[in-house]
Amino acid sequence: xxxxxxxxxxxxxxxxxxxxxxxxxxxxxxxxxxxxxxxxxxxxxxxxxxxxxxxxxxxxxxxxxxxxxxxxxxxxxxxxxxxxxxxxxxxxxxxxxxxxxxxxxxxxxxxxxxxxxxxxxxxxxxxxxxxxxxxxxxxxxxxxxxxxxxxxxxxxxxxxxxxxxxxxxxxxxxxxxxxxxxxxxxxxxxxxxxxxxxxxxxxxxxxxxxxxxxxxxxxxxxxxxxxxxxxxxxxxxxxxxxxxxxxxxxxxxxxxxxxxxxxxxxxxxxxxxxxxxxxxxxxxxxxxxxxxxxxxxxxxxxxxxxxxxxxxxxxxxxxxxxxxxxxxxxxxxxxxxxxxxxxxxxxxxxxxxxxxxxxxxxxxxxxxxxxxxxxxxxxxxxxxxxxxxxxxxxxxxxxxxxxxxxxxxxxxxxxxxxxxxxxxxxxxxxxxxxxxxxxxxxxxxxxxxxxxxxxxxxxxxxxxxxxxxxxxxxxxxxxxxxxxxxxxxxxxxxxxxxxxxxxxxxxxxxxxxxxxxxxxxxxxxxxxxxxxxxxxxxxxxxxxxxxxxxxxxxxxxxxxxxxxxxxxxxxxxxxxxxxxxxxxxxxxxxxxxxxxxxxxxxxxxxxxxxxxxxxxxxxxxxxxxxxxxxxxxxxxxxxxxxxxxxxxxxxxxxxxxxxxxxxxxxxxxxxxxxxxxxxxxxxxxxxxxxxxxxxxxxxxxxxxxxxxxxxxxxxxxxxxxxxxxxxxxxxxxxxxxxxxxxxxxxxxxxxxxxxxxxxxxxxxxxxxxxxxxxxxxxxxxxxxxxxxxxxxxxxxxxxxxxxxxxxxxxxxxxxxxxxxxxxxxxxxxxxxxxxxxxxxxxxxxxxxxxxxxxxxxxxxxxxxxxxxxxxxx
RNA sequence: GCCCCCUUGGCGGAAUGGUAGACGCAAGGGACUUAAAAUCCCUCGGCCUUUGGCCGUGCCGGUUCGAGUCCGGCAGGGGGCACCA
Numbered sequence: 001x002x003x004x005x006x007x008x009x010x011x012x013x014x015x016x017x018x019x020x021x022x023x024x025x026x027x028x029x030x031x032x033x034x035x036x037x038x039x040x041x042x043x044x045x046x047x048x049x050x051x052x053x054x055x056x057x058x059x060x061x062x063x064x065x066x067x068x069x070x071x072x073x074x075x076x077x078x079x080x081x082x083x084x085x086x087x088x089x090x091x092x093x094x095x096x097x098x099x100x101x102x103x104x105x106x107x108x109x110x111x112x113x114x115x116x117x118x119x120x121x122x123x124x125x126x127x128x129x130x131x132x133x134x135x136x137x138x139x140x141x142x143x144x145x146x147x148x149x150x151x152x153x154x155x156x157x158x159x160x161x162x163x164x165x166x167x168x169x170x171x172x173x174x175x176x177x178x179x180x181x182x183x184x185x186x187x188x189x190x191x192x193x194x195x196x197x198x199x200x201x202x203x204x205x206x207x208x209x210x211x212x213x214x215x216x217x218x219x220x221x222x223x224x225x226x227x228x229x230x231x232x233x234x235x236x237x238x239x240x241x242x243x244x245x246x247x248x249x250x251x252x253x254x255x256x257x258x259x260x261x262x263x264x265x266x267x268x269x270x271x272x273x274x275x276x277x278x279x280x281x282x283x284x285x286x287x288x289x290x291x292x293x294x295x296x297x298x299x300x301x302x303x304x305x306x307x308x309x310x311x312x313x314x315x316x317x318x319x320x321x322x323x324x325x326x327x328x329x330x331x332x333x334x335x336x337x338x339x340x341x342x343x344x345x346x347x348x349x350x351x352x353x354x355x356x357x358x359x360x361x362x363x364x365x366x367x368x369x370x371x372x373x374x375x376x377x378x379x380x381x382x383x384x385x386x387x388x389x390x391x392x393x394x395x396x397x398x399x400x401x402x403x404x405x406x407x408x409x410x411x412x413x414x415x416x417x418x419x420x421x422x423x424x425x426x427x428x429x430x431x432x433x434x435x436x437x438x439x440x441x442x443x444x445x446x447x448x449x450x451x452x453x454x455x456x457x458x459x460x461x462x463x464x465x466x467x468x469x470x471x472x473x474x475x476x477x478x479x480x481x482x483x484x485x486x487x488x489x490x491x492x493x494x495x496x497x498x499x500x501x502x503x504x505x506x507x508x509x510x511x512x513x514x515x516x517x518x519x520x521x522x523x524x525x526x527x528x529x530x531x532x533x534x535x536x537x538x539x540x541x542x543x544x545x546x547x548x549x550x551x552x553x554x555x556x557x558x559x560x561x562x563x564x565x566x567x568x569x570x571x572x573x574x575x576x577x578x579x580x581x582x583x584x585x586x587x588x589x590x591x592x593x594x595x596x597x598x599x600x601x602x603x604x605x606x607x608x609x610x611x612x613x614x615x616x617x618x619x620x621x622x623x624x625x626x627x628x629x630x631x632x633x634x635x636x637x638x639x640x641x642x643x644x645x646x647x648x649x650x651x652x653x654x655x656x657x658x659x660x661x662x663x664x665x666x667x668x669x670x671x672x673x674x675x676x677x678x679x680x681x682x683x684x685x686x687x688x689x690x691x692x693x694x695x696x697x698x699x700x701x702x703x704x705x706x707x708x709x710x711x712x713x714x715x716x717x718x719x720x721x722x723x724x725x726x727x728x729x730x731x732x733x734x735x736x737x738x739x740x741x742x743x744x745x746x747x748x749x750x751x752x753x754x755x756x757x758x759x760x761x762x763x764x765x766x767x768x769x770x771x772x773x774x775x776x777x778x779x780x781x782x783x784x785x786x787x788x789x790x791x792x793x794x795x796x797x798x799x800x801x802x803x804x805x806x807x808x809x810x811x812x813x814x815x816x817x818x819x820x821x822x823x824x825x826x827x828x829x830x831x832x833x834x835x836x837x838x839x840x841x842x843x844x845x846x847x848x849x850x851x852x853x854x855x856x857x858x859x860x861x862x863x864x865x866x867x868x869x870x871x872x873x
Numbered sequence: 874g875c876c877c878c879c880u881u882g883g884c885g886g887a888a889u890g891g892u893a894g895a896c897g898c899a900a901g902g903g904a905c906u907u908a909a910a911a912u913c914c915c916u917c918g919g920c921c922u923u924u925g926g927c928c929g930u931g932c933c934g935g936u937u938c939g940a941g942u943c944c945g946g947c948a949g950g951g952g953g954c955a956c957c958a
Contacts, residue, residue, distance in 0.1 A: 737896035817892040868891040
């Protein structure tokens with residue numbers, strides 16, 4: 001029968017409209033059904049959606065549609081991470097207001113997303129730059145301030161003197177500003193910090209409960225938090241060598257067991273003792289200055305050689321008053337970790353060893369392998385950092401390092417110095433408080449006022465929001481808020497005298513640290529409706545890129561805790577399930593080389609693989625382009641594909657199907673036209689199979705169907721079971737393979753059934769209905785069109801997920817492979833769940849077994865029920 | 874340097890310790906067609922003496938009746954962290 005080809009350009013807008021009019025995806029908080037919250041990391045409105053975004057959203061959409069069919073009340077919202085620098089850059093380059101640029105982009109991107117047919121509750125949409133949103137963020141800030149979860153302190157920043165702006169570390173390239181090229185200075189500014197370290201231990205411990213997170217992400221967070229147990233230990237300065245008024249040096253160590261291997265002390269250039277010593281020593285002062293300068297660039301840090309400067313100060317060993325050690329200022333000691341001072345044990349630490357070898361300091365091995373020889377064990381080029389046994393360490397000799405740690409810690413805790421214990425055990429974290437001040441315009445204003453009389457005063461909630469002024473100019477460098485003629489000036493809320501607004505805005509990571517909570521009640525007057533937040537949260541399935549494995553997720557975990565302390569919700573962990581998806585990559589095409597090199601978009605080249613070699617030819621010029629490696633889609637390499645390019649030709653369903661097939665969702669997928677063509681062929685195939693039979697089949701009792709029809713029903717029910725499991729585990733590629741398999745199995749039978757008995761027709765109708773429901777989460781438009789062809793009146797998007805019949809997914813007999821000595825020699829067919837003895841008898845009676853055994857009797861027969869038989873000859 | 878992950882046909886990838894290569898892409902052959910597209914059918918890891926057999930999941934070893942899967946070592950590739958004492 002001749003059938004019309006399926007036309008996505010007609011069908012897709014039609015169904016999108018139908019869903020929208022039926023408000024199928026708008027979620028009511030009062031819906032009594034069990035709740036399921038699926039969320040994809042919201043996009044930055046950079047200008048255009050590319051196909052990589054849509055893979056992420058498609059995954060979430062499959063989960064959302066599947067859960068909805070399973071009877072859940074599903075929350076699946078979308079919004080925009082809309083503050084940030086690109087808008088300001090655009091403002092400077094194109095003289096367009098950052099707000100206009102952002103909202104224009106959002107409009108474009110929303111339309112692009114809508115083409116994909118995502119089942120999103122658009123009624124909850126917001127952008128973080130909406131006054132309504134940042135208003136509530138300011139309320140949170142004020143609440144945090146009250147609970148001492150926000151504070152101000154001096155902190156170093158990278159300052160670009162030409163652009164008069166603060167730079168993030170990644171904007172500093174070779175010590176210069178990425179835009180201006182000016183030498184970056186380190187400046188001390190008073191900045192706002194969130195007290196994330198208050199929760200260090202909890203953020204670490206609680207990782208254990210996040211069993212639905214990738215292990216990789218948990219490891220990364222654990223390392224980032226960086227807990228260590230050690231000893232804070234005070235060393236007495238040798239009288240006569242110390243600067244005026246200094247009598248001790250406190251260090252932090254995780255290896256107190258190696259204290260007899262100490263051969264020097266090293267302190268940071270910014271350490272108070274270093275500053276004091278430098279005051280009377282110009283050479284030392286110069287060295288300290290050099291250390292500070294090197295702090296700016298990551299690249300320099302990586303290659304930096306260990307360098308030190310002997311201050312002339314000496315300390316006395318805590319266990320031997322006659323043993324004194326030199327104090328160096330060293331470039332590898334950080335002021336803001338521990339106490340900014342260490343003791344160096346060269347034999348047990350590679351950095352210390354490098355340092356000692358450079359400055360001719362002693363290297364005393366104090367730990368050796370358990371089977372080593374203390375008399376000959378030496379450390380020269382490589383420090384010994386493993387477990388073992390203590391040597392050269394007086395009363396510690398023979399102990400394990402762990403026992404020695406305990407011994408040293410207990411003795412020094414008991415020892416007194418200046419009336420206080422000489423040492424204290426201390427847990428130290430690598431995690432630092434989160435600096436959120438940004439000297440920029442396009443961000444959430446920090447709602448405080450600086451008054452000469454009253455100090456720092458939070459803006460009263462009644463006076464919120466502090467709105468960004470619209471009349472700004474980007475003609476001059478620096479923060480437009482700072483030089484705005486009137487915006488800064490305000491009366492102090494406490495005393496009424498003239499005061500100044502804070503001109504810093506918040507890090508955009510703040511915006512994304514609680515948007516998931518706002519989605520649960522996006523119109524609430526308060527930041528959240530605690531009832532809605534508690535009912536919806538945690539997000540059941542969060543989906544996003546691995547690039548946010550640390551900061552965004554950690555900040556969100558902090559925010560959830562901070563919002564609990566301020567009574568905005570009542571939970572600690574915002575994301576129950578986390579999935580990190582791979583990227584969509586595409587090969588690149590390039591002509592010329594070096595500075596003259598030029599990238600070409602996929603649409604600009606023609607591919608040709610005749611003669612066994614793939615070649616790319618630039619259509620406009622006929623020039624041959626070099627085919628480059630698979631890379632993340634990026635504007636600069638022009639290897640991006642927009643959703644429209646696909647929807648205009650093949651339709652959204654094809655794109656959705658293709659992006660989820662083949663590659664597992666956590667790996668990268670290569671976008672290729674051939675793959676997309678293949679997916680589109682399958683779309684058409686389903687349409688043909690369904691509509692070819694639809695007119696001649698009808699629902700009914702399939703109980704009397706013939707063997708072929710029964711096989712078709714079994715195939716459908718087995719696929720239903722498997723695909724449901726796969727969707728739940730986000731195994732989209734496997735689910736898609738199963739659907740292919742199902743179509744391969746039933747396509748021939750369906751045609752025959754359409755000309756068969758009523759039972760056969762019912763069987764075909766049932767199998768096709770299941771098929772359509774299985775594809776519906778991935779190809780929702782095609783599914784609706786097919787569903788209608790099958791005679792249903794309700795849409796498939798509002799139809800419950802079918803339930804498989806257990807009787808149809810099990811077989812009476814099972815084919816067992818038979819191995820002889822672990823090699824497969826044949827197979828036997830036995831009754832399902834047959835007892836081991838009868839299986840063994842059948843196996844031994846099989847021709848091929850008798851042949852292979854050659855009359856010998858087997859030594860052993862292993863029968864794994866319903867799995868395999870292995871005969872050991 | 875430290876930590877983590879990965880390695881299976883021409884390609885993407887399947888495979889609760891139990892028939893390796895499901896499914897798809899690409900390729901080759903055939904049918905239909907005036908022709909093309911579309912569609913349908915067949916072949917598709919390697920080797921051999923081809924109704925059968927041998928080898929085969931980066932490499933070397935181990936555990937096991939049985940290893941792609943578990944353990945130890947090595948190699949290659951990727952990712953994260955950045956001197957954290």
